[in-house]
Amino acid sequence: MSTPHRAERIDLAAAFRWFARLDMHESVANHLSLAVDDTSFLINPRGRHFARISASDLLLLNSRDGSTLERPDAPDPTAWYLHARLHEKLPEARCVMHLHPKYATALACLKDPTLYPIDMNTMRFFGRVVVDADFSGMALSDAEGDRVAGLMAGGATVLLMANHGVLVIGPTVARAFDEFYYFERAAQTLLTCYSTGKELSIVSDEIAALTERQWREYGQLSIDHFDNLKAILDAEDPSYQH
């Protein structure tokens, strides 16, 4: 098959299939995108369940094409406004993932949504999370996309969107997927601790910062993680590659 960007399509399709297996997606909403050059990016088609998305289904859009939403196969408008502006404004964010997973979304709905450093997974995100406290309805304008891109400009990898969900950026599908996976695990641990009603044991900023740096030296982990997930799909349901 000679489809352009074949490897990128396969990686992104694998991420859709795995988020569905992990039940981190919601209905036929939520979106993942991957830049393939300075202006073009792949994204899921509107209204398609993550569990049914294959490599050839992904839309290839131009972030500067103002007529995109008039196409017969136009993407979801909220996906367009967020992802097109993020790819345009943050070229380092090759992969942009937006989901409403159970625990991270619950965290985003707390008055204090701080991901306190209480275990290695929560410490991984020390200094990497920006909280967008200004939920103002669905993202349906370029201005909203630009505002979100501005919040991510300081080097954060996670945008915790109050009263809404989470957005993660990364240099590759594997890195962004792994970041999202661990963020959801971290939120699950924190909320499980809250559910006990007992006091949290929060480590010092120094220990949290050290552990966050140590995580960065484990970059291969995210690659191994994603390679294993693709190998499982290859064995059980290789249709994502179609």
Ligand SMILES: [Zn+2]
């Ligand atoms: Zn959303």
